[in-house]
Amino acid sequence: MYIHVKHTIASIIVLYVVLFSFLVYAKPKAGFGIIRGYSSDENYLATLIRGHCVNIATSLGIFDVLNPDNLLKQLQRLPCNEEQCILQFASQADLQIIVMGTVERSVQGYTITINAYGPGMPYYGKQFCSYTTTVAVNILDKADRESSYIAEEIASHFLARLCEQYKLPLIVKHNAVTGDYIINGTYTLYTMQTVYEDYTVLIPCGTVEVSNNKLVAGVPDGSVILIDFKKEADNIKNFYYGRKKEIVFKKSQIEESCILMAFTVPASASMPLVVPLFGYYTSEDYKGLLLWAGNVVPYIGLEIWGFINRPAELKKNHNDISRNQMALYYFAWYMLLAGGMPSFVDAFSHQYLQQARYYQGQVPTMGSSTTEMYLALIGAGSGMFYKGYRLWGYVYFHLTNICVYGLLYNYAKPQSRDEENNRYTLGSSHSKAMYAFAGLLSLLKIVEIVHTVNVPYALSVTSDISPVDVSPNFWIYPYEKVIGISCAMHF
DSSP states (O other): OHHHHHHHHHHHHHIIIIIHHHHHOOSOEEEEEEEEESSHHHHHHHHHHHHHHHHHHHHHSSSEEOOHHHHHHHHHTSSOOSHHHHHHHHHHTTOSEEEEEEEEEETTEEEEEEEEEEOSTTTTTEEEEEEEEEEOSOGGGSOHHHHHHHHHHHHHHHHHHHHHHOOEEEEEETTEEOSSOOOOEEEEEEEEEEEETTEEEEEEEEEEEEETTEESSOOOTTOEEEEOOHHHHHHHHHHHHHHHHHHHBOOOOHHHHHHHHHTHHHHHHHHHHHIIIIIIITTTOHHHHHHHHHHTHHHHHHHHHHHHTOHHHHHHTTOOBOHHHHHHHHHHHHIIIIITHHHHHHHHHHHHHHHHHTTOSOBSSOSOHHHHHHHHHHSSSHHHHHTTOHHHHHHHHHHHHHHHHHHHHHHOOOEEEETTTTEEEEOOOOHHHHHHHHHHHHHHHHHHHHHHHHSOOOOOSOEEOOSEEEEEEEEEOSSOEEEEEEEEEOO
16 A cells, blocks of 8 residues: 555655656657666766767657656656566656666676657557667776766767667648648658557558648548657667767878778788788787688698799799799789788787777777778778778688789680790780689679779677677687687577
8 A cells, every 4th residue: 555655645746746757748759767886886877878868869859858867756656667567657648659778787898778658659568679788898997088988978879779779759730730840752641549448559551642641632630740860860860870980080181091001911911921810820819810710721722832833933844834833933022012901900000990999099090081991991991991891801801812812813815835846835814814803803803893982981889789699709818818709699
């Protein structure tokens, strides 16, 4: 009995404060009341995230955001803090959106889970948005400015997803859509059917054209149109991505791009020694080192073989020079002068992007459109490595090398030893196949350049958790070395 009275008193207070304002404003009311942790650092990050969620949602102008401190006080008066109890409170307070989340510390950093529920129509208490991510940092090691940036980025990702997935019902009255939003376009029209007491369901009944909130065709009053906020979601993503680039990248200079262009040959030639030692190992990028060993070392072997068995050496022993041996010799020069550049870019861009992700000052040589265009043109996957996409980088790396070798193989002319005349006779190239590989390589370069230019930098501080996560994890401790594959299912 005591619990019931306490719950009723809390509801009356909230209805007085919250429901009255709902009658004044037509925008959906959103409450960001509970995002919490279980330790001091978890609560610190949770408080920052909640504050930034409120600020971003308020700045959008599409929600009527409740004062988070007042809402939290009201929630603390509830007799329970379970999900159903909070949803019942939100329903009585006529909230259209209620957000709940947790921050938990783990070995990998922090796991942030934020869920949004729609107490009213069309969700009736169901969860319509779920966001779970990890941040591999110790928030207590960060300065207040860095912590705030990290929390703001997490909040922006969640709000973007919320705007993408939320559907707001607008009622049709007198052949016009009511509400504070001006809408145009083609929409699905729904009719409301009462199933039980005040519980209704929406039944689609075709599409209608809407122009400045006026319906082209007459429809019954009380019909419903669902609108989304995907445009606002895109605006959030673009704004915070551009803002982060301004924070973590120095203003690009054409001189830096020119220096990189001049450094291409030395970087490619020194790659087998510099990249593993001063790139991956020094920065403790053991995953990158293993990927380099599996993907690049075989090509280094071909490069060495091509120079050892070069035509001049074969001629000393009066051996025939096959088309494949000539192609490997040409390929060795390609690897020496340009083919090693992608690994060099991957090793050092990974270090810079890692610093940029966690707002550890402004990083050099990154963010230049001239540089990314040049790298996409000259290096096999270099542009994608430069922007932080290793998978795509290695895909283009292997495809380019295959095309280059195919082109060189069909261009190469075998040489046969003529013992009788003490000279070598020169064979012919495969012209048709050579032109085919040249065309394929040109097409691949165009695709790579377009792809590179149109993808954003991999700057996100968060890592989304998928239902199935299979990825290589590498640990190196002072007393033991462990290398393995981790596989986890999140549910």
